[in-house]
Amino acid sequence: MVLELKNLRKTYPGTVAVTDLSVRFEGGKVHAIVGKNGSGKSTAIKMVAGAVMPDRGSISLDDRPLHLGSTFDAIHQGIATVYQELSLFPDLSVAENICFHELPHRGVRVDWAATRRRALDVLRELDLEVDPDTRVDSLSVGWQQLVEISKAINHDLKVLILDEPTSALSKDEVDQLFRVVRRIRDRGVIVLYISHRLQELPAIADTVTVLRDGDLVGRRTMTETTLAQIVSMMFGDVEHVRMTPTIPEQAEVALEVRNLTRKPWFEDISFSLRAGEILGIAGMLGSGRTELLRSIFGADSFDSGTVLVSGKPIRRPTPARLKLYGLAYTPENRKTQGLIQIQTVQENLTLAGKQSLSRRGVRNRTLERAAAMQQVNDLSIKISSLDTVVETLSGGNQQKVVVGNWLNDHPRVVLFDEPSRGIDVDAKQQIFRIIWRLSDDGIASIIVSTELEELLEVCHRILVLRDGTLQQEIVPGTVSVEALYNACIGVAQ
């Protein structure tokens, strides 16, 4: 069995996601597909899964062209996809979930005995020991992932796509997942495997396909290559222009973190940050980076350790208290955590700073409007009016509203969690310029990001976080992206 992609191209308004992709995947092998963010690997996979239509090009299975008008089409052609977000019914049993697409019937009634039998067959085939009557929500995430895969097996499976299957799994669960994937592979199925965790590839992948900027960079047999080679294929040769302003030597310490621990996310984290300094925290998904930032801001509790702002330890930290101490936090997910979608741009721009825009609790609308207008101008937020509902703005503009909202509170330290996620190149550059300008004004920043090139471009200093502990400190300009990436995934050069 051979899955062949020929001259696939996909463009989105403003960007080319996949330029001209031709590649063959043979059956009975696990094909890893890797590339940094924006390399086009997600788009390529979505075209195979029927979730995205290519602009041109073709996808064929054994020289038979496939017409994938929807994910439904793909499923019926034997192409199953298991996404990071699971699509199980938590209140139903394992058996019902596995047979969900075609529950066996006897007359109009569901044949529960047959449902159970069929599920048991699938589970046995994959060597999974779980009672088919168990409710899915009583299983661990790892087991749920396995149930999701079992559900895919139920069809006449030809292609199995696994999108970041291990990101939420523990070590043992990963091993079990790999055993199941190998069993499926050995049935002759074409397995496409997408993962950020390169260090897992030697254990599971037979081939590695590397994409960069929408193009195929190359394909290697796993046993004939090294992770270092793969990383260098992913990043290519790029020069970085750094515009980071210098910070005065004598700048005082704005924020200090001492032995902060929150198991199982992170452990014994200590660092300090001077006024005007821009500190990057680099780490892969699951390294504990977001959890660390949230704990510093008091959004999540932690087990032990201390956060000190301007030398003062914060007792019983909450976001409300840290705000009073001059901290600001722009969350990873602006839609669900940063903005109040049903409110206007002006309201969203003046929420964090509402105390300073009122006197003894009474609002001053003139001040509010002026403060909102200033951020709109300073950050060049594109809106037709301050009364526009924020829900209607583009990702980049929404991100600027989140940032502007906090600038109106005049913070001394800003914590940015993935500030450039899902926004276009121009907006990214503008966000960086804002961070540099804050630095000039003596405002310190911490940036958490998966975009390692960006950290190298923006920061004074980068801390590498891996499996919840700080591994090393890196000064941009002295190391390459590859070296930073290797540090993040724990591969020696």
Next chain:
Amino acid sequence: MKRPRLEQYLMELILLALCVVFALTAPGFMRTRNLLNVMRNVALQGMIAFSMTAVIISGEIDLSVGSAVAFAGVIMAWLTQWFTSFGLPLAVGIPIAVILTLVASSVVGWTIAYMRNAFSVPTFITSLAYLTMLSGFANLITGGFPITSFPRWFNTLGGGSFLSVPVPALFLIVVFAAFEFIMNHTSFGRSIYAVGGNAEAARLNGINVKRVKYVLLSLTGCLAGVTGILVASQIMAGTPTVGRGWELQIISAVIIGGASLAGGAGRIRGTLIGIFFLGVIINGMTLLNISQYWQLVVRGALILIAILINNLRGLTGATRT
């Protein structure tokens, strides 16, 4: 700036049209005494409705208010009786009874927020339980019979008038003005809208979400207490049967006024229109000798019609998810 448009005042215009229709058809509708009567009738539920609007905007609900009114009236009457039995003069006993009743009512509201904040029990559940429990307590305290412990002058509070305006209507005006001010002109009001719009975003913006809930639910309890005292004063007794079904009438008024049950959207002014809508319709139909049963049908239909109208003018998020 927003330009005022006709459709934004649609509910107000419909209410006006309704008044004109009743003025022409219902005998005595336009008489001052009748209009003051309407005010007295809407005032009692109205005060609670304003507070309920704030609660609903914050994304919570309080179903216990009807029983809380009965509970407060009964406590008030029972305390008065008890103080009198000690020989305490009524002029001293009644003010103390008022204060204690309001404190008790506020504490009841506070515990609804406590269950929400400390144990994540939805306010819908706790207040539903209280709806039954408070009614039970009111009956236990009175033994099922009214307690008539009040002196004649106590009737002024609920039954009297000041410059020919019914006293409860004065209360209504003060509470309305207070809530208008809180919701539109204070930093706390912004917190309420933010918490209902997106509680997690509000928390990450440094808003004390739990405090917002404590304050609003305590305030609602307190206002149910005030209303309970006014009702007791009006009927000169503490009776466990008053306030039955009020919670749904009050929530109806809030919805007619355009607030979203999903939280985050709503106006105090809208609720004012909502309570007058219900008050005028009941009054007009009664004057027209329309059957009680038809009144129920019309009142129910009104809720649906109001939602459709509010959606039409795109003001609310009553159907927003």
